[in-house]
Amino acid sequence: MQNAFGQPQSVLVLGGTSDIALAVVAKLAADRTKTVVLAGRNEERLAAAAATLKAAGATTVELVAMEASDPSSAAATVDAGIAAAGGSVDLVLIAVGLLGEQSTTEDDPSATIELFDVNLTWPAAALAALRTRLIAQGSGHVAVFSSVAGVRVRRANFSYGSTKAGLDAFTIGFADSVRSSGIKVQVIRPGFVHTKMTEGMKEIPFTTTAEVAADNIVKGLGSSAEVIWTPPILKAVFLVLRHLPAFAWRRMPG
Amino acid sequence: MSSPRELLTGWGNTAPSLAVVERPRSDSEVTSALQHDRVIARGLGRSYGDPAQCAGGTVVSNRGLWHLSPIDPDTGLITAGAGVSLDELLAVSIPAGFFVPVTPGTRQVTIGGAIAADIHGKNHHVEGSFMNHVTRLRLATPSGDLEVTPESDPALFWGTAGAMGLTGIVTEATIRLLPIETSWVSVDTERFENLDGVMDAMATGDHRYRYSVAWVDCMTSGPRLGRGVLTRGEHATADMLQGKAARSPLAPPGGTLLTVPITPPSGLLNRLSMSAFNEAWFRRAPKKADGELHSIGAFFHPLDGVAWWNRLHGHRGFLQYQFAVDDAHGDVVRRAIEVLSSERVPSFLAVLKRFGPGNPGPLSFPLEGWTLALDVPIGPPQLPSVLDRLDEMVAEAGGRLYLAKDSRLSPEMFATMYPRASELDAVRHRVDPDGILSSDLTRRIGLTPPA
Numbered sequence: 001m002q003n004a005f006g007q008p009q010s011v012l013v014l015g016g017t018s019d020i021a022l023a024v025v026a027k028l029a030a031d032r033t034k035t036v037v038l039a040g041r042n043e044e045r046l047a048a049a050a051a052t053l054k055a056a057g058a059t060t061v062e063l064v065a066m067e068a069s070d071p072s073s074a075a076a077t078v079d080a081g082i083a084a085a086g087g088s089v090d091l092v093l094i095a096v097g098l099l100g101e102q103s104t105t106e107d108d109p110s111a112t113i114e115l116f117d118v119n120l121t122w123p124a125a126a127l128a129a130l131r132t133r134l135i136a137q138g139s140g141h142v143a144v145f146s147s148v149a150g151v152r153v154r155r156a157n158f159s160y161g162s163t164k165a166g167l168d169a170f171t172i173g174f175a176d177s178v179r180s181s182g183i184k185v186q187v188i189r190p191g192f193v194h195t196k197m198t199e200g201m202k203e204i205p206f207t208t209t210a211e212v213a214a215d216n217i218v219k220g221l222g223s224s225a226e227v228i229w230t231p232p233i234l235k236a237v238f239l240v241l242r243h244l245p246a247f248a249w250r251r252m253p254g
Numbered sequence: 255m256s257s258p259r260e261l262l263t264g265w266g267n268t269a270p271s272l273a274v275v276e277r278p279r280s281d282s283e284v285t286s287a288l289q290h291d292r293v294i295a296r297g298l299g300r301s302y303g304d305p306a307q308c309a310g311g312t313v314v315s316n317r318g319l320w321h322l323s324p325i326d327p328d329t330g331l332i333t334a335g336a337g338v339s340l341d342e343l344l345a346v347s348i349p350a351g352f353f354v355p356v357t358p359g360t361r362q363v364t365i366g367g368a369i370a371a372d373i374h375g376k377n378h379h380v381e382g383s384f385m386n387h388v389t390r391l392r393l394a395t396p397s398g399d400l401e402v403t404p405e406s407d408p409a410l411f412w413g414t415a416g417a418m419g420l421t422g423i424v425t426e427a428t429i430r431l432l433p434i435e436t437s438w439v440s441v442d443t444e445r446f447e448n449l450d451g452v453m454d455a456m457a458t459g460d461h462r463y464r465y466s467v468a469w470v471d472c473m474t475s476g477p478r479l480g481r482g483v484l485t486r487g488e489h490a491t492a493d494m495l496q497g498k499a500a501r502s503p504l505a506p507p508g509g510t511l512l513t514v515p516i517t518p519p520s521g522l523l524n525r526l527s528m529s530a531f532n533e534a535w536f537r538r539a540p541k542k543a544d545g546e547l548h549s550i551g552a553f554f555h556p557l558d559g560v561a562w563w564n565r566l567h568g569h570r571g572f573l574q575y576q577f578a579v580d581d582a583h584g585d586v587v588r589r590a591i592e593v594l595s596s597e598r599v600p601s602f603l604a605v606l607k608r609f610g611p612g613n614p615g616p617l618s619f620p621l622e623g624w625t626l627a628l629d630v631p632i633g634p635p636q637l638p639s640v641l642d643r644l645d646e647m648v649a650e651a652g653g654r655l656y657l658a659k660d661s662r663l664s665p666e667m668f669a670t671m672y673p674r675a676s677e678l679d680a681v682r683h684r685v686d687p688d689g690i691l692s693s694d695l696t697r698r699i700g701l702t703p704p705a
Contacts, residue, residue, distance in 0.1 A: 001698035004268035004303060004573045004661035005638045009704060031638065032664055035704070087705035088310070138259070138309030139271035139694075182261045182270040219635065224570065 001090065001139070006184070006222050007032040008090030008141065012081040014066065014126055016040035018095035019195035021145070022049050023214035024221075025093070029057040033091075037084045039064040039077050068096045068118040074125035078133065088137040091221070092130060094123050094144045098160075099197050105159045112159060119163035124170050131174070134183045141184045143221060143228070144171040148191045151238050154252055175226060188217055188228045206231055262313060265564050266302040267517075267571035268632060268661055271309035271694055279318035284394040284423055287314045294693040295423040297364030298339060301371065302574045303661025304694035305418040311692070316366040319425050325350055330431040331389065336366030336424040341507075341558075348506045348550070352431035353489065355387035359605070361507065361555050366424040371658035372416035372618040374625075376465040376554070379608040383620050385415040386613055387430045395422035395685035408614070413681040415615030418657050420691050420701060421681060436503040438490040439465065439553040443543045445536070449480025449588055452606065453624075456484065457584075460608045464488050465553070469603040471532045472594045472628055473525070480591045482606065483539040490547055499547070507551035513561040520568030523631050525600040532603050567631045573661045575641060576627035578609055578620060579653035586651045587624050590644050594628070597640045604628035616674035619656045627659065638662070657695065665700030675701065 002008050009032050013021050016038025025036055036058045040046045043063075050061040062084035066077040082089050098118045105111045123144065134140035149157055150164030168187055175185035192198065192207040208216075213230045220228030229235040241249070259272045275296075276287040287293065292311030299306055306313065316337040323333040330352055334343060340354055341361035347353065356368070356375045363373065369391060374383040381387075390403045393414065400422070404411045414421045442463075446452045452468045460466045463486035470482035492503050499505075557563055564572070579586045587606065594601060605627045609620045630637060645667045648655065654671035655663055669675070682689075692702035 001304065001309070001694050001704070002269050003663075003698060004266060004571065004632060006269070007638065007662075009698065085705070086703075135272065136310055138273055138311070139269070180261070182272055222638075 002141065003032060006141065009033060010035040010037075010085045010089050011091045011093065012037045012039070012085055012089045013093045013095060014039050014077065014081065014123070015068070015094065015096035015145075016063070017042055017045040017049060018097070018145070019197070019210045020190060020193055020213050020217070021093050021095035022052065023210040024217050025053060025058075026056040027214055027218045028091075029053055033057075034059045035085055036060070037062045037064060037081045037089070039066040039081050041066060041068070068122045069114055071117055071121040071125045074122050075129035078126050078129040082133060089140065091141045091143070094126060094142065096123050096126075097145065097197070099157075100160050102157050102159055115159055116163055119160070120166045120170075123167055127171065127174050131178060135178065135181050139182055141186075141221070143186045143188055143217075146171065146187045146189050148189050148229075148234055148238060151189065152242050152249065155250055156252070172226065186220065186226060186228055188220070188230070189234065190230045191234045193230075206234055206237065260313075262296070262299070262307045263571070264299060264301045264303045264306060264661065266573050266661055267564060267567070267569070268573065269304055269307075269694065271304070271307045273308045273311055273313040275313050275315055277315045277318050281392075281394065281399060281425055284314065284319070284425055285399070287312065288394060288396050288423070288690070291690060292692055293690050295366060295370065295419045297337070297367030297370075298362050300360060300363050300367065301418075301658045303659065304698065305370075305657060305696075306367075307694040308692065309694055314423055316364055316423065316425075319366070321426075322346060325352055325431060330433055331428055332431055333426060333428045334365050335426055336364060336369075338365050339363060340365075340368065344550075345506050347431055348434070348437050349504050351433055351435070351504060353434045353550070355381065355430060355432050356384045357554050359555060360558055362558065365427050365429070369414060369424050369427060370417065370419045372613070372615055372620075373658070374609070374620050376467045376607065378620055379460050379466065379610040380464055382610060382613055383415070383618060385412070385615060385618065388427050389430060390428040391424055392426040393422040393685075394425050396688060396690050397685050399425075400685070409681050410685065412614040412618070413616065413678050415613060416618035416657065417615070417678060418617070418695060419693060420678070420696055421685055422691065434489045434504075435492040436490045436495055436499075437505050437507070437550050438495060438499060438503070438547045439487040439550060440490045440494060441485055441487040441546050441548045441553060443540055443546065444484045445482075445539045445541050446484065447481050448478055449482065449591060452480065452482040452484055453584060453587065456606070456608050460486065466608060468606040469535065470591070470606050470626075471536060472591050472599070472601045472604050473529045473532055475595045479595060480588065481536060483536060485553070487548070487553060494547065505549075507549065507555065508559075512559065514563055514565040517565045517569055520570040520631065520633055523567055523600070525598065528600045528602055535603055570632040572629055572631045574627055574629050574659040575644065576625060576656040576659040577644070577648045577653050578623060578625040578656070579648060579651045580621055580623035582623075583651035583653060584624050586647055586653060587626050589647060590626060593640060593644060593647075597636055599630060599634060599637060599640055601628045601630050616677040617657065617672060619654065619658070621654070625656075627656070657699075660695070660699075663699050665698075668699035668701070
């Protein structure tokens with residue numbers, strides 16, 4: 001059960017090898033989180049993550065297989081994850097995602113389909129599956145990883161950005177639909193973070209590490225904010241960027 | 255989902271959860287309400303945290319279990335339905351010359367809740383907690399309805415004390431009331447510039463009074479750390495009254511004067527406004543005054559004058575931290591106030607009290623020594639870890655937290671603070687073999703399985 005500070009005792013991570021999500025759960029494990037379920041594809045990475053989380057304070061770490069490129073499997077993964085957590089779960093982190101390579105994806109219909117399946121359709125299907133389950137368990141908290149790339153889609157990564165824009169919008173509507181049931185849903189919008197996903201890419205302003213992002217996210221999870229920005233200054237930055245004229249926006253570097 | 259569900263919180267407005275709410279009006283309706291997978295009783299929802307919530311299950315309101323017997327004039331015994339509030343009981347008993355044996359800081363609690371939390375009041379140091387004055391109760395359990403007295407089934411009777419509903423749903427109780435001549439209290443007030451003065455006066459003089467409580471300021475530091483106002487009193491006798499009061503010596507307590515109609519934004523109660531309040535409270539108290547007459551409402555239930563005052567803490571809600579330590583560890587009171595003050599935790603005046611010996615209940619909170627309770631708004635980022643530190647100090651000193659106030663204790667800390675909790679296992683196995691009785695609290699602190 002969550003306590004008065006919203007600190008969860010059990011966490012399910014969908015996309016359980018995400019660097020940022022794991023850094024978040026490691027911090028939660030130092031507080032009240034003792035049960036963690038990681039759903040992911042790469043068994044080796046999952047096993048390593050489990051060891052890290054146990055060292056951070058989790059007493060039970062369960063692993064569940066998932067295949068994000070097959071959205072029809074999302075409901076079964078959610079069910080398996082909740083069962084592995086013991087039948088109910090306090091916090092669900094949805095951290096599924098591919099970055100993709102813009103230059104190849106934009107000319108490749110099947111790569112585009114895969115990107116949308118993994119980044120948007122699978123998570124949306126998982127949220128739809130979670131909706132009735134969380135309402136039935138009578139309490140719960142969901143946080144969905146979006147991205148600042150979805151706030152205003154850029155030429156440089158419009159395929160990835162638009163999957164996040166779709167998920168971001170879906171999540172905000174979803175949040176409103178379960179608000180009166182006491183289920184808390186938050187959108188997380190990280191800026192550029194140094195992780196395995198962004199390895200080798202050029203840094204842009206306001207770049208952070210997974211560690212710093214996790215600090216901001218844990219703080220945000222304990223708040224009533226609908227959107228968690230990391231670093232928090234990006235909220236103000238995008239208030240401006242959102243309204244740049246299109247000709248200027250097209251020339252944004254990166 | 256057949257019945258509509260309600261979103262419930264405790265008095266602190268934190269960690270809401272959805273449950274079906276049943277409102278039985280008879281014992282047989284209570285029995286059918288127990289035919290669910292997961293059930294807990296609820297009274298007036300004055301516990302601060304989550305003990306009267308049951309996420310995804312069924313919450314049974316006791317408010318429909320309302321009946322009162324006449325008071326036996328010789329023994330002071332009265333039998334009341336579990337849903338009768340102390341406010342409603344006092345409205346009947348005071349004009350008849352009887353007071354409740356134990357009252358907390360609010361009259362808005364039910365008899366069932368008073369038993370479930372084994373509540374204490376300003377007289378614990380001489381008269382113990384609520385269950386010490388209960389002679390008999392009726393308990394609806396998944397194994398059937400039981401008539402329980404301390405003699406007939408001591409394990410179940412004392413197991414119910416402070417067990418927050420884990421042994422069943424109290425439907426009725428017989429309580430021994432206290433005869434009084436007037437509805438006034440003769441009060442001695444003394445103001446102290448620091449905590450040592452307050453604690454000295456209490457340790458050496460409380461035994462002379464039936465009622466004693468000190469309000470201490472947890473936002474001061476240095477030589478004024480824990481300055482406080484000590485009020486101690488005794489029911490006034492008829493010969494102490496003059497004028498209008500003498501003509502109606504047994505006037506019942508008044509109702510509420512004000513209502514907080516909406517929840518303002520969090521942050522209204524902050525360090526600045528709270529320390530200003532504390533300052534005003536301290537300055538208002540006389541340096542020393544003896545034998546002032548206070549009404550029962552003013553002395554025992556100062557906050558009942560403002561309905562829904564909990565809303566003032568805003569949408570984020572608040573919590574109360576209350577611990578008890580024995581006399582050998584009275585220094586924990588000082589150290590706790592030092593931590594709260596140096597970590598800049600905003601809090602209203604804290605309540606400091608002496609406890610007398612505890613009763614046999616394995617989950618009953620009071621233990622002989624000291625108890626400190628303070629309200630804190632949710633919000634300061636350092637608060638979760640500061641309170642975790644206090645937990646460790648309290649546990650190390652063999653002390654514990656009050657479950658009726660708790661909203662954040664971990665299972666590990668609960669097990670350390672209540673080492674006798676396992677004594678309840680045999681009783682629970684007898685009355686609830688399938689383990690259907692559970693609340694958000696019992697799941698959170700590991701008294702029942704988490705899922």
